[in-house]
Amino acid sequence: MxxxxxxxxxxxxxxxxxxxxxxxxxxxxxxxxxxxxxxxxxxxxxxxxxxxxxxxxxxxxxxxxxxxxxxxxxxxxxxxxxxxxxxxxxxxxxxxxxxxxxxxxxxxxxxxxxxxxxxxxxxxxxxxxxxxxxxxxxxxxxxxxxxxxxxxxxxxxxxxxxxxxxxSYYGDQLKPVKIYVEDDYVRSVKGGVGFTKTSGNYAASLKAQTEAEKVGYAQVLWLDGVEKKYVEEVGSMNIFFKIDGEVVTPALNGSILAGVTRDSVINLLKHWGVPVSEKKIAIEDIYEASKAGKLEEVFGTGTAAVISPVGELKWEDHVMNVNNGEIGPISQKLYDAITGIQSGKIKDEFGWTTDVEELATIK
Amino acid sequence: MxxxxxxxxxxxxxxxxxxxxxxxxxxxxxxxxxxxxxxxxxxxxxxxxxxxxxxxxxxxxxxxxxxxxxxxxxxxxxxxxxxxxxxxxxxxxxxxxxxxxxxxxxxxxxxxxxxxxxxxxxxxxxxxxxxxxxxxxxxxxxxxxxxxxxxxxxxxxxxxxxxxxxxSYYGDQLKPVKIYVEDDYVRSVKGGVGFTKTSGNYAASLKAQTEAEKVGYAQVLWLDGVEKKYVEEVGSMNIFFKIDGEVVTPALNGSILAGVTRDSVINLLKHWGVPVSEKKIAIEDIYEASKAGKLEEVFGTGTAAVISPVGELKWEDHVMNVNNGEIGPISQKLYDAITGIQSGKIKDEFGWTTDVEELATIK
Structure with a gap:
């Protein structure tokens, strides 16, 4: 070939x-x-x-x-x-x-x-x-x-x-968005195609998105399709939470897309020595952290938006305000680092970038 | 309009x-x-x-x-x-x-x-x-x-x-087919798009179908995506079981397609006085009925195949033989009745057919 x-x-x-x-x-x-x-x-x-x-x-x-x-x-x-x-x-x-x-x-x-x-x-x-x-x-x-x-x-x-x-995908990209936690429609389950970028996943997501927009939310946060308890991903992005100093994101479980920006964020946080883990995250625990004042930052990651800070989460009757609706320091630092590497402004220590005029095979 | x-x-x-x-x-x-x-x-x-x-x-x-x-x-x-x-x-x-x-x-x-x-x-x-x-x-x-x-x-x-x-969709259409009960891949869950005829549902089903064919099965029987206990539908058809004199089919639950042939079958059975019900059906119960010699007939229904008799079901290690791999009397009677009405050979008592040269609006 x-x-x-x-x-x-x-x-x-x-x-x-x-x-x-x-x-x-x-x-x-x-x-x-x-x-x-x-x-x-x-x-x-x-x-x-x-x-x-x-x-x-x-x-x-x-x-x-x-x-x-x-x-x-x-x-x-x-x-x-x-x-x-x-x-x-x-x-x-x-x-x-x-x-x-x-x-x-x-x-x-x-x-x-x-x-x-x-x-x-x-x-x-x-x-x-x-x-x-x-x-x-x-x-x-x-x-x-x-x-x-x-x-x-x-x-x-x-x-x-x-x-x-x-x-930028979301226009003024670092303005935090409001996210609606979807507990009616389901995006995917284990055994399905949620971990792939197939067209049907996106078609299936539109209705929930439209309904969330009608009530003033920019995106939906999907819960697992089985118990509707665990956080999966946001619209067309992966999701991260900073809780009491630790950054967490849902573990890849067969229904979540393995985002390239998600992976880059995890690598950068580890590189910086910021505690980060991939695990099963119950929406209830996010709510408890929010009530306790420990939900410090929330952000989505994706190729289109890079980092999309979240300023508000709505789950059932609960409205969780995140960092007073402002972008948090880790979100900003990640955005600056990733876009800096992407645009060649920051030294690429990870070997993530490649010059298009370098036509040799990438190994 | x-x-x-x-x-x-x-x-x-x-x-x-x-x-x-x-x-x-x-x-x-x-x-x-x-x-x-x-x-x-x-x-x-x-x-x-x-x-x-x-x-x-x-x-x-x-x-x-x-x-x-x-x-x-x-x-x-x-x-x-x-x-x-x-x-x-x-x-x-x-x-x-x-x-x-x-x-x-x-x-x-x-x-x-x-x-x-x-x-x-x-x-x-x-x-x-x-x-x-x-x-x-x-x-x-x-x-x-x-x-x-x-x-x-x-x-x-x-x-x-x-x-x-x-x-006919399956070639020699009334030859019973062998069906593989899928307990790994999932077709749909409540809250998803399983009840619609959207393209992504079919794309998501292909892999399981290919794998079933490799081991000698014509179609897969999908189980529910949450507990993987309850029967949903077969490949591109709805599914019916005749157990101890009663015909049962999975109830429409949000992840099953509301088949037109399915509805016609239910109507015909009621019209004939054959006991028929729509309910939640555990695959375990099908297996128990099979062991007890009470699984009399199994058939799929769909526009393409009309009635597709099932001669064998494989679930985990269990192979269930249905009616010695031959078409059962109810399956045959339904096929004859529906194709008879469709082709005008049998009087349409239900008002199901309409002449294409009759261009008035159907009410």
Missing amino acids: MSKKIEITLTTQKKDKPDYNKLGFGRYFTDHMFVMDYHTDKGWYDPRIVPYEPISLSPSSMVFHYGQAVFEGMKAYRTEKGQVLLFRPDKNLSRLNTSNERLDIPAVDEAFVIDAIKKLITVDKEWVPTAEGQSLYIRPFIIATEPYLGVRPSSEYKLIVILSPVG | MSKKIEITLTTQKKDKPDYNKLGFGRYFTDHMFVMDYHTDKGWYDPRIVPYEPISLSPSSMVFHYGQAVFEGMKAYRTEKGQVLLFRPDKNLSRLNTSNERLDIPAVDEAFVIDAIKKLITVDKEWVPTAEGQSLYIRPFIIATEPYLGVRPSSEYKLIVILSPVG
């Missing part, structure tokens, strides 16, 4: 760039995309960079009916020296294959796809933002394309990578 | 018909399809019948990423008199809106879509099979089409209806 040549077809008509002060998230796309096809008889084939354009699919393509679809999200950052850095792409590609395995989608060659992403970004390098807080969001995704209505794994797929210059 | 005109564009090049002796399921599609668009600002608009052709979507269309997609499945049958009958389309369209509601997709006008389906079938009437056991499978589906990567409900959708002449 690694020896496969990526065919490049450049666009003949470059798009106008959007107003980079009003990027928002995931709204604008660059001039090119990477595409690779799969067929049971051929494996992954025909890797190519082509102009960003609509894709044409049979209405009976399985993705529309049976949802065999997985994706990843990562970001590229421009450094002050003009380099473009990727942040831990190996973690994302490894997780893509974890999702593939669960969804019965054929594995991809991780190193090859990382190289393909680097080539694609190099082709569209002029789209990588330069301003503080902006980045190039990278969305690899795989969809089942066989035109067939039987319920079984597809024999054909497309892997596509698209690029979107983005501002 | 009801006054909206459906624009019809006929194909200029009709396809060759496939070999109707080798139809299989969901492999061939007719010459036309129905399409209708939705935008938050306009509602559902531009209903049209157009040639069956690939659809062109932005690679950032939300369906590829966040899986906001629902579908329905129903069948049209040709009677000996040449009529084409639909079977309980009102139930399917009502369930489509149930799925829409849970997936945060805008509701459709059920009567209007039924009329559109009738018009579409009338346009492609020559594709409706005439032979015993064959039918025209109807697949309405809705996909989120807004080109945007933020996680929230789409502001744009497409409703598409495609038609496929089919043989």
Whole structure:
């Protein structure tokens, strides 16, 4: 696979760039995309960079009916020296294959796809933002394309990578958000697909999100689907609590996504000597800590938002105010450290970043 | 909405018909399809019948990423008199809106879509099979089409209806199948989306299905996701057990699909005076009944297979033989009655069928 040549077809008509002060998230796309096809008889084939354009699919393509679809999200950052850095792409590609395995989608060659992403970004390098807080969001995704209505794994797929210059996901990103603890709808259980980035997980979450927004909350905090007692994750982020000096986050249990930012946060806290542990966390215990004045900080972690401080949690009738609705020192320090490493401002002691123009295989 | 005109564009090049002796399921599609668009600002608009052709979507269309997609499945049958009958389309369209509601997709006008389906079938009437056991499978589906990567409900959708002449879903349909009771993977829990026909439910089921096939089983029987004690449904069907003279099926509990065939079976059994009840059914009790020689029949129900007799159940180390691996009398009687009503051979005492050339709104 690694020896496969990526065919490049450049666009003949470059798009106008959007107003980079009003990027928002995931709204604008660059001039090119990477595409690779799969067929049971051929494996992954025909890797190519082509102009960003609509894709044409049979209405009976399985993705529309049976949802065999997985994706990843990562970001590229421009450094002050003009380099473009990727942040831990190996973690994302490894997780893509974890999702593939669960969804019965054929594995991809991780190193090859990382190289393909680097080539694609190099082709569209002029789209990588330069301003503080902006980045190039990278969305690899795989969809089942066989035109067939039987319920079984597809024999054909497309892997596509698209690029979107983005501002911050939540707008003014370090403004703490209010979170609603969901005790009616369920996101996932052990034995399901909650640990994967498959499209259906997100579809299933929308209704709860919409209802939370109606009552003034930005996101929902999911509880476990069995007992509805234990904290799982927030909307599209992992969740951390700082309680009485210790930072805790739910342990990966089969229904929680293994976030790359989550892992980076745990590593950074350990590196700094801040007590941090992954464990089963009862919402009741969060409430007790809050009543006792020991719930010091709460924050979500994810590629889109990096660190999203939480200023209020609502669980049943209980409203828990966190740090007077202000960002806490650990949340701020983590945000500064991660975005600093991502943008090359802070020395990367962890080997997390890689230059897109460095096309050798990542080990 | 009801006054909206459906624009019809006929194909200029009709396809060759496939070999109707080798139809299989969901492999061939007719010459036309129905399409209708939705935008938050306009509602559902531009209903049209157009040639069956690939659809062109932005690679950032939300369906590829966040899986906001629902579908329905129903069948049209040709009677000996040449009529084409639909079977309980009102139930399917009502369930489509149930799925829409849970997936945060805008509701459709059920009567209007039924009329559109009738018009579409009338346009492609020559594709409706005439032979015993064959039918025209109807697949309405809705996909989120807004080109945007933020996680929230789409502001744009497409409703598409495609038609496929089919043989029987499982090939030799009344040959009893072997079913594997799944106690590792989970399909759904209360609070999730198990009661809807959303694409992600099917994607999540594939891995268990593949693993069951590897050890010689045709389908999996799902247990509840909380205690893994209670029977839910089989692969893409509902499940019924005849135990000591009584027919039982799992009660609708929020994680089970409300099958149209399931409902028809319950109605028929009641009509015939056969004891039937919907309740919580422990797999342990099925095993005990089997050991006691009281597990008389097991069958799945669904639009594709109608009635699918089960000849063997495997749960943990226990292999339960059902009726010596042969179809039981109730399974056969139900199959004959339902397919008889569907094809117009048996008088429809329930008002379940409707002629496609009868374009008035169904009440």
